[in-house]
Amino acid sequence: MSTSSTHLSAKAGPSPQTVLVVEDEVLIRLVIAEYLRECGYRVHEAVNADEAILILRAPEVSVDIVFSDVEMPGDMDGFGLARWVRANMPQTQVILTSGAERSADIAGTLCEAGPLLEKPYPTQDVVDRIRQLAAKANRS
Amino acid sequence: MSAASVTVLPRRTPPNILVVEGDVRLRCLVSDELRAISFKVVEAGSAREALTVLDAVRIDLLLLDLDLQPTGSGWEVVHRLNGNQPPTWIIGASSNADSAEKLEGLGLAIRKPYPISQVVDLVTRSLNWPQTPEAWP
Numbered sequence: 001m002s003t004s005s006t007h008l009s010a011k012a013g014p015s016p017q018t019v020l021v022v023e024d025e026v027l028i029r030l031v032i033a034e035y036l037r038e039c040g041y042r043v044h045e046a047v048n049a050d051e052a053i054l055i056l057r058a059p060e061v062s063v064d065i066v067f068s069d070v071e072m073p074g075d076m077d078g079f080g081l082a083r084w085v086r087a088n089m090p091q092t093q094v095i096l097t098s099g100a101e102r103s104a105d106i107a108g109t110l111c112e113a114g115p116l117l118e119k120p121y122p123t124q125d126v127v128d129r130i131r132q133l134a135a136k137a138n139r140s
Numbered sequence: 141m142s143a144a145s146v147t148v149l150p151r152r153t154p155p156n157i158l159v160v161e162g163d164v165r166l167r168c169l170v171s172d173e174l175r176a177i178s179f180k181v182v183e184a185g186s187a188r189e190a191l192t193v194l195d196a197v198r199i200d201l202l203l204l205d206l207d208l209q210p211t212g213s214g215w216e217v218v219h220r221l222n223g224n225q226p227p228t229w230i231i232g233a234s235s236n237a238d239s240a241e242k243l244e245g246l247g248l249a250i251r252k253p254y255p256i257s258q259v260v261d262l263v264t265r266s267l268n269w270p271q272t273p274e275a276w277p
Contacts, residue, residue: 026189027196030182037175044168047185051164058165 018042018061019130022052022068022081032067032126039127049076049084056089063092065130070098095129097121154180154277155200155267158227160190160217162208170203173256174263178276187212191220194227201267202227203259206234206243207252218246229266231259 019041023029026047033043044061046052049072055061066085070078082094157179161167164185171181182197184190187208193199194217202221206214214232221230230247232239233254243249248266250259263269270276 026184026192030193030197033183045171045183046164047189051185054164055168058168061168 016040016042017064017130018044020044020046020052020055020063020066020068022046022049022066022072022078024048024069024072036127036130041130048072048074049078049081050074052081053084056085056092063089065093065095067095067097067126067130070096095126152270152277154178155269156180156182156198157201157203157263158182158184158190158193158197158199159203160184160187160208160214161203161205161233162186163205169256170259173260177260177264177269177273179263179267179269187214187216190217194221198225199227201229201231201263202247203231203263204233205252206232206239207236215242218243231262231266233259 019036021029021033021036021043023032023045024047029045029047033045036043044055044063046055049068052066052068056063056066066081068078068081072078076084078096078098082096085092085094157174159167159171159174159181161170161183162185167183167185171183174181182193182199184193190202190204194202202217204214204217206218208214214234218230218232221227230243231250232243232247233250233252235252237251239249248262250262264271
Protein backbone atom coordinates (compact mmCIF):
# COMPACT_ATOMS: atom_id res chain seq x y z
CA MET A 1 0.00 0.00 0.00
CA SER A 2 1.33 3.39 -0.85
CA THR A 3 1.57 6.26 1.55
CA SER A 4 -0.47 8.41 -0.80
CA SER A 5 -3.44 6.01 -0.68
CA THR A 6 -3.27 6.05 3.10
CA HIS A 7 -3.19 9.81 3.02
CA LEU A 8 -6.36 9.94 0.96
CA SER A 9 -8.03 7.43 3.21
CA ALA A 10 -7.26 9.42 6.34
CA LYS A 11 -8.64 12.58 4.82
CA ALA A 12 -11.78 10.99 3.44
CA GLY A 13 -14.95 12.61 4.72
CA PRO A 14 -15.53 16.06 6.16
CA SER A 15 -12.46 16.05 8.43
CA PRO A 16 -9.45 13.82 9.03
CA GLN A 17 -9.66 11.03 11.58
CA THR A 18 -8.23 12.01 14.93
CA VAL A 19 -5.80 9.66 16.66
CA LEU A 20 -4.61 9.98 20.25
CA VAL A 21 -1.12 8.47 20.62
CA VAL A 22 -0.38 7.45 24.22
CA GLU A 23 3.28 6.56 24.72
CA ASP A 24 5.69 7.40 27.51
CA GLU A 25 8.85 7.04 25.40
CA VAL A 26 9.08 10.48 23.82
CA LEU A 27 11.15 9.52 20.77
CA ILE A 28 8.82 6.62 19.90
CA ARG A 29 5.81 8.91 20.36
CA LEU A 30 7.47 11.58 18.20
CA VAL A 31 8.10 9.19 15.31
CA ILE A 32 4.71 7.51 15.28
CA ALA A 33 2.80 10.78 15.74
CA GLU A 34 4.68 12.49 12.93
CA TYR A 35 4.22 9.52 10.63
CA LEU A 36 0.47 9.51 11.25
CA ARG A 37 0.32 13.27 10.59
CA GLU A 38 2.14 12.78 7.30
CA CYS A 39 -0.49 10.18 6.44
CA GLY A 40 -3.17 12.83 6.92
CA TYR A 41 -4.41 12.05 10.42
CA ARG A 42 -4.95 14.68 13.05
CA VAL A 43 -2.87 13.52 16.01
CA HIS A 44 -2.86 14.37 19.69
CA GLU A 45 -0.17 13.11 22.05
CA ALA A 46 -0.29 11.97 25.67
CA VAL A 47 2.51 10.77 27.91
CA ASN A 48 0.37 8.45 30.03
CA ALA A 49 -3.19 7.34 30.72
CA ASP A 50 -3.93 10.28 32.99
CA GLU A 51 -3.01 12.75 30.25
CA ALA A 52 -4.95 10.68 27.71
CA ILE A 53 -8.13 10.90 29.79
CA LEU A 54 -7.68 14.67 30.20
CA ILE A 55 -7.54 14.99 26.41
CA LEU A 56 -10.45 12.59 25.85
CA ARG A 57 -12.57 14.59 28.31
CA ALA A 58 -11.66 17.96 26.78
CA PRO A 59 -14.73 19.43 25.11
CA GLU A 60 -12.67 20.96 22.30
CA VAL A 61 -11.20 17.58 21.31
CA SER A 62 -12.86 14.65 19.55
CA VAL A 63 -10.83 11.45 19.29
CA ASP A 64 -11.74 8.62 16.90
CA ILE A 65 -8.95 6.18 17.77
CA VAL A 66 -6.71 5.74 20.79
CA PHE A 67 -3.33 4.17 20.00
CA SER A 68 -1.75 3.30 23.33
CA ASP A 69 1.23 1.54 24.78
CA VAL A 70 0.31 -1.10 27.37
CA GLU A 71 3.16 -0.51 29.81
CA MET A 72 3.09 3.04 31.11
CA PRO A 73 4.07 4.75 34.35
CA GLY A 74 1.29 5.88 36.65
CA ASP A 75 -1.77 4.31 38.21
CA MET A 76 -3.33 3.17 34.95
CA ASP A 77 -1.73 1.10 32.19
CA GLY A 78 -2.92 0.65 28.62
CA PHE A 79 -5.43 -2.03 29.57
CA GLY A 80 -6.92 0.27 32.20
CA LEU A 81 -7.12 3.07 29.67
CA ALA A 82 -8.84 0.76 27.18
CA ARG A 83 -11.39 -0.22 29.83
CA TRP A 84 -11.99 3.47 30.61
CA VAL A 85 -12.51 4.26 26.94
CA ARG A 86 -14.88 1.34 26.49
CA ALA A 87 -16.91 2.42 29.54
CA ASN A 88 -16.97 6.14 28.85
CA MET A 89 -16.49 6.56 25.12
CA PRO A 90 -17.69 3.36 23.46
CA GLN A 91 -17.65 5.00 20.04
CA THR A 92 -13.88 5.46 20.27
CA GLN A 93 -11.70 2.63 18.99
CA VAL A 94 -8.58 1.42 20.84
CA ILE A 95 -5.35 -0.10 19.57
CA LEU A 96 -2.91 -1.37 22.18
CA THR A 97 0.75 -2.00 21.58
CA SER A 98 3.25 -3.85 23.76
CA GLY A 99 6.77 -5.14 23.75
CA ALA A 100 5.72 -7.93 26.06
CA GLU A 101 3.82 -10.96 24.85
CA ARG A 102 1.43 -10.90 27.75
CA SER A 103 -2.31 -10.94 27.63
CA ALA A 104 -3.03 -10.87 23.93
CA ASP A 105 -6.36 -12.45 24.77
CA ILE A 106 -7.25 -9.58 27.11
CA ALA A 107 -6.33 -7.08 24.45
CA GLY A 108 -8.48 -8.95 21.98
CA THR A 109 -11.52 -8.39 24.17
CA LEU A 110 -10.69 -4.72 24.61
CA CYS A 111 -9.74 -3.78 21.08
CA GLU A 112 -12.05 -4.08 18.14
CA ALA A 113 -9.06 -4.78 15.91
CA GLY A 114 -7.98 -7.84 17.85
CA PRO A 115 -4.65 -8.72 19.40
CA LEU A 116 -1.81 -6.49 20.41
CA LEU A 117 0.45 -4.84 17.92
CA GLU A 118 3.86 -5.95 19.09
CA LYS A 119 6.80 -3.57 19.45
CA PRO A 120 8.86 -2.80 17.53
CA TYR A 121 6.18 -2.25 14.92
CA PRO A 122 6.58 -0.92 11.39
CA THR A 123 4.84 2.45 11.26
CA GLN A 124 2.92 1.36 8.19
CA ASP A 125 1.36 -1.45 10.25
CA VAL A 126 -0.09 1.18 12.55
CA VAL A 127 -1.62 3.05 9.66
CA ASP A 128 -3.02 -0.19 8.24
CA ARG A 129 -4.58 -1.03 11.60
CA ILE A 130 -6.12 2.44 11.93
CA ARG A 131 -7.54 2.24 8.42
CA GLN A 132 -9.16 -1.11 9.28
CA LEU A 133 -10.77 0.39 12.36
CA ALA A 134 -11.94 3.48 10.49
CA ALA A 135 -13.48 1.34 7.74
CA LYS A 136 -15.20 -0.84 10.32
CA ALA A 137 -16.55 2.21 12.16
CA ASN A 138 -17.89 3.66 8.90
CA ARG A 139 -19.70 0.40 8.09
CA SER A 140 -21.41 0.18 11.49
CA MET B 141 7.44 42.90 -17.04
CA SER B 142 11.18 42.51 -17.13
CA ALA B 143 12.86 39.53 -15.54
CA ALA B 144 14.79 41.86 -13.28
CA SER B 145 11.59 43.01 -11.58
CA VAL B 146 10.48 39.52 -10.57
CA THR B 147 11.67 38.20 -7.24
CA VAL B 148 10.99 34.56 -6.47
CA LEU B 149 11.34 33.78 -2.80
CA PRO B 150 12.28 30.18 -2.05
CA ARG B 151 9.90 28.25 0.16
CA ARG B 152 11.42 27.81 3.56
CA THR B 153 11.82 24.54 5.35
CA PRO B 154 9.53 24.71 8.38
CA PRO B 155 11.49 25.37 11.57
CA ASN B 156 11.36 22.71 14.28
CA ILE B 157 9.69 23.86 17.49
CA LEU B 158 9.81 21.94 20.76
CA VAL B 159 6.81 22.68 22.99
CA VAL B 160 7.57 21.69 26.58
CA GLU B 161 4.46 22.06 28.72
CA GLY B 162 3.21 20.11 31.72
CA ASP B 163 -0.46 20.92 31.12
CA VAL B 164 -1.43 18.45 28.41
CA ARG B 165 -4.46 20.42 27.20
CA LEU B 166 -2.42 23.61 26.84
CA ARG B 167 0.38 21.67 25.13
CA CYS B 168 -2.13 20.19 22.73
CA LEU B 169 -3.73 23.57 21.92
CA VAL B 170 -0.47 25.44 21.41
CA SER B 171 1.04 22.65 19.31
CA ASP B 172 -2.06 22.41 17.11
CA GLU B 173 -2.06 26.17 16.49
CA LEU B 174 1.62 26.14 15.53
CA ARG B 175 1.15 23.12 13.24
CA ALA B 176 -1.76 24.93 11.59
CA ILE B 177 0.70 27.52 10.27
CA SER B 178 3.06 24.82 9.02
CA PHE B 179 5.65 24.62 11.78
CA LYS B 180 7.07 21.22 12.66
CA VAL B 181 6.20 20.74 16.31
CA VAL B 182 7.57 18.19 18.78
CA GLU B 183 5.85 17.85 22.16
CA ALA B 184 7.38 17.09 25.54
CA GLY B 185 5.59 16.87 28.85
CA SER B 186 8.53 16.99 31.23
CA ALA B 187 12.11 18.21 31.62
CA ARG B 188 13.37 14.66 31.08
CA GLU B 189 11.46 14.33 27.81
CA ALA B 190 12.65 17.76 26.69
CA LEU B 191 16.30 16.86 27.26
CA THR B 192 15.85 13.56 25.42
CA VAL B 193 14.41 15.37 22.40
CA LEU B 194 17.08 18.08 22.48
CA ASP B 195 19.76 15.38 22.40
CA ALA B 196 18.18 13.71 19.36
CA VAL B 197 16.53 16.39 17.23
CA ARG B 198 17.69 19.76 15.94
CA ILE B 199 15.36 22.33 17.45
CA ASP B 200 15.11 25.91 16.17
CA LEU B 201 12.82 27.30 18.85
CA LEU B 202 12.13 26.02 22.34
CA LEU B 203 8.86 27.02 23.99
CA LEU B 204 9.48 26.05 27.60
CA ASP B 205 7.19 25.89 30.60
CA LEU B 206 9.48 27.06 33.39
CA ASP B 207 7.03 25.85 36.06
CA LEU B 208 7.20 22.18 35.08
CA GLN B 209 6.39 19.74 37.88
CA PRO B 210 7.14 17.36 39.45
CA THR B 211 10.17 15.76 37.76
CA GLY B 212 12.54 18.64 37.12
CA SER B 213 11.69 22.22 36.25
CA GLY B 214 12.10 24.14 33.04
CA TRP B 215 15.19 25.73 34.56
CA GLU B 216 16.84 22.31 34.57
CA VAL B 217 16.41 22.28 30.81
CA VAL B 218 17.80 25.82 30.49
CA HIS B 219 20.87 24.96 32.55
CA ARG B 220 21.54 21.75 30.61
CA LEU B 221 21.29 23.54 27.26
CA ASN B 222 24.84 24.83 27.64
CA GLY B 223 26.15 21.33 27.07
CA ASN B 224 24.30 20.86 23.79
CA GLN B 225 23.73 22.82 20.64
CA PRO B 226 21.07 25.19 21.96
CA PRO B 227 18.00 26.21 19.98
CA THR B 228 18.28 29.57 18.23
CA TRP B 229 15.34 30.88 20.21
CA ILE B 230 14.07 30.16 23.71
CA ILE B 231 10.71 31.38 24.91
CA GLY B 232 10.11 30.73 28.59
CA ALA B 233 6.57 30.65 29.97
CA SER B 234 5.87 31.10 33.64
CA SER B 235 3.20 32.26 36.04
CA ASN B 236 6.00 33.69 38.17
CA ALA B 237 6.90 37.32 37.40
CA ASP B 238 10.49 36.79 38.57
CA SER B 239 11.09 34.14 35.93
CA ALA B 240 10.96 36.68 33.12
CA GLU B 241 13.76 38.63 34.74
CA LYS B 242 15.81 35.48 35.35
CA LEU B 243 15.41 34.48 31.73
CA GLU B 244 16.75 37.81 30.50
CA GLY B 245 19.80 37.31 28.32
CA LEU B 246 18.83 33.72 27.47
CA GLY B 247 15.60 34.29 25.64
CA LEU B 248 12.12 35.74 25.57
CA ALA B 249 9.55 35.35 28.32
CA ILE B 250 5.79 35.12 28.37
CA ARG B 251 3.56 35.30 31.43
CA LYS B 252 1.08 32.48 32.10
CA PRO B 253 -1.79 32.24 31.64
CA TYR B 254 -1.41 33.49 28.08
CA PRO B 255 -3.72 33.65 25.08
CA ILE B 256 -2.62 31.11 22.46
CA SER B 257 -2.56 33.88 19.85
CA GLN B 258 0.12 35.71 21.86
CA VAL B 259 2.43 32.70 21.74
CA VAL B 260 1.77 32.11 18.06
CA ASP B 261 2.54 35.77 17.33
CA LEU B 262 5.76 35.67 19.38
CA VAL B 263 6.95 32.47 17.70
CA THR B 264 6.07 33.73 14.23
CA ARG B 265 7.90 37.01 14.73
CA SER B 266 10.93 35.38 16.34
CA LEU B 267 11.38 33.01 13.42
CA ASN B 268 10.41 35.62 10.84
CA TRP B 269 7.80 33.20 9.57
CA PRO B 270 5.53 34.49 6.79
CA GLN B 271 2.00 35.51 7.79
CA THR B 272 0.35 34.39 4.57
CA PRO B 273 -0.56 30.74 3.86
CA GLU B 274 0.64 31.13 0.27
CA ALA B 275 4.21 31.39 1.53
CA TRP B 276 3.99 28.29 3.72
CA PRO B 277 5.42 25.01 2.45
